[in-house]
Amino acid sequence: MANNKVGQQTLKLNSHPKIIATASIVGPKEGEGPLKEYFDMVLQDDYFGEKSWEKAESKILRETVKLAVQKAGLTPEDIHYMLGGDLLNQIISASFAARELKIPFFGLYGACSTMAESLTLGSILIDGQYADYVVAVTSSHFSSAERQFRFPLEHGNQRPPTSQWTVTGSGAMVVASGGEGPCVTYVTPGRVIDLGIKDANNMGAAMAPAAAHTIVAHFRDTGFLQRDYDVIATGDLGKIGKDITQEMVLKEGYDISLVYTDCGIEVFSDDQDVNSGGSGCGCSAVVTCGYFYDRLVKGEIKRMLLVATGALLSPTSSQQGESIPGIAHAVTIESMSKGR
Amino acid sequence: MANNKVGQQTLKLNSHPKIIATASIVGPKEGEGPLKEYFDMVLQDDYFGEKSWEKAESKILRETVKLAVQKAGLTPEDIHYMLGGDLLNQIISASFAARELKIPFFGLYGACSTMAESLTLGSILIDGQYADYVVAVTSSHFSSAERQFRFPLEHGNQRPPTSQWTVTGSGAMVVASGGEGPCVTYVTPGRVIDLGIKDANNMGAAMAPAAAHTIVAHFRDTGFLQRDYDVIATGDLGKIGKDITQEMVLKEGYDISLVYTDCGIEVFSDDQDVNSGGSGCGCSAVVTCGYFYDRLVKGEIKRMLLVATGALLSPTSSQQGESIPGIAHAVTIESMSKGR
Secondary structure (H helix, E strand, O other): OOOOEEOOOEEEOOOOOEEEEEEEEEOOOHHHOOOHHHOOEEOOOOOOOOOOHHHHHHHHHHHHHHHHHHHOOOOHHHOOEEEEEEOOHHHHHHHHHHHHHOOOEEEEOOHHHHHHHHHHHHHHHHHOOOOOEEEEEEEEOHHHHHHHHOOOHHHOOOOOOOOOEEOOEEEEEEEEOOOOOOEEEEEEOOOOEOOOOOOOOOHHHHHHHHHHHHHHHHHHHHOOOHHHOOEEEEOOOHHHHHHHHHHHHHHOOOOOOOOEEEHHHHOOOHHHOOOOOEEOHHHHHHHHHHHHHHHHHOOOOOEEEEEEEEEOOOHHHHHOOOOOOEEEEEEEEEOOOOOO | OOOOEEOOOEEEOOOOOEEEEEEEEEOOOHHHOOOHHHOOEEOOOOOOOOOOHHHHHHHHHHHHHHHHHHHOOOOHHHOOEEEEEEOOHHHHHHHHHHHHHOOOEEEEOOHHHHHHHHHHHHHHHHHOOOOOEEEEEEEEOHHHHHHHHOOOHHHOOOOOOOOOEEOOEEEEEEEEOOOOOOEEEEEEOOOOEOOOOOOOOOHHHHHHHHHHHHHHHHHHHHOOOHHHOOEEEEOOOHHHHHHHHHHHHHHOOOOOOOOEEEHHHHOOOHHHOOOOOEEOHHHHHHHHHHHHHHHHHOOOOOEEEEEEEEEOOOHHHHHOOOOOOEEEEEEEEEOOOOOO
16 A cells, blocks of 8 residues: 555655756856846856757756756666657657656656655655656746747737746756665655646736645645744746735645745746746746755755745647636655754 | 575565466457457447547556456555556556556556556566555557657558558556465566667567567576467567567577467457457556456466567657667466466
């Protein structure tokens, strides 16, 4: 029977899989934001020496994995499985990177929830003794995402105040059975939730109900409350989605206002003209692999809940009148430096 | 350490996760093929009462899951996690189905390898005691795939002899820690392999090297040979890809000619005008969930190796001059009725 299950949706990872290294590579705009010191590499231009944004995104993902593996003191041959995906159709960023890296590959699609989805499944592979080292990775790219999901940049369309700015960047984590590093102790995989939002320029509102549902499920399953966390970070809800999430969670009886932030708010500053904030798979990935990981390693954060959030729409589903379903997966990451 | 790992790429699932039920729903053309008696439902028309092929595909997937769960004597609330994906951009067939089914969801993208990818990860969740019941599922739809990957059907373009016919259909498996049914004993997740094929009308050739690589890795890791299997079935290589695979595996020293078939060859008959054979995520899904599962349950097959194969291209990657990377994941399924 499912001995590792806690409550309805949550799993307890008793062996405490360790995140022994992370890496993050970001684009020029992200490199001008408030977290710039925390990223391993800031690109000078978002083509990264490639002929298309799509090829650039795949290279960013690939180089991020290589860097994370190198920082772990390993080579790609040491990694048993790579779990990842991205926003591009048929996840070509991750698939083409996996081709070069030659690591057995599980392709995932969780839209912007992919950092938490890949970390969840990767940590389970480690916890269950199915691998000694895995890599969890995702990426996004402003320019490739805009032309795929909205309009080609050349179109110069206006962006409403609810819109968000897709982060150009990739974050990768090396998760291991041994070694040192912050560890994954609980995972709460999410359900697909859809309250009927149809505005593809208001993703934060579309994803907020899924974030709230997963946070409440996590609290209900584990018994944890706000006081048990130093940080609860959603993936890329932006300002509007964050407010909605906080209110929805409060309505279920849980106040998270003291510790709650959103990676989409952290990654850019107000003067960077990003309207409601950052978004994209890369958003929670670079903020977690860069900023939060550093603070976890230093012990400034003892325990955090990463709640990466994805909007599961496609241009086709929107054209056919569908609303935007959201999903959120939550992962508890604990600092290595405490006996809490 | 990774106690469940066997050799370089393979995992041994010691608890023998059971496939306690499967379901398959197919389109009209598949329902005229040689395996028609093995499918649970044959649709009268490929819109399935919906207004678009995409909505129809999502409904097919959803109804297949519901049917599999019902055949297992369960309800969707009993299923701890659903793992699945499909060929449509942003896997909307699976995501929108997961919205209705309300089961915590891991979205996957492995192109046509998804049946084996979802079965692999689902079986690991069961084996590691992370769930009591999971559903692994995938789908494809001829008409939605054609217009997304090639040309709108209205275009009436000609199909070269190497082309394949995307199966309209979905297959779902309920995997459980207890109960009765054929069981999953080994999984060999695959690497992304690309030998440079660029012809999107010759997917079989593009995916064959990945299939061969995974089959050889499986033999090398487990020590199994052709004689240990009653059936080795690749996913959707068709006639051309099957021949290439068999030859590539033979060059590595393994003869599989006596037990090797391809789901894309099984699903249609020669007079159905499908050129090189069937393809799509649904191909290996309906053939395995329908035909092979029935034979496993009856004990006519004692042990089979499902090697579902995916082509990880996108229209964008092809337009940008990229070749077609392939991936193949292998799963050993054993009949319940023997002590072999």
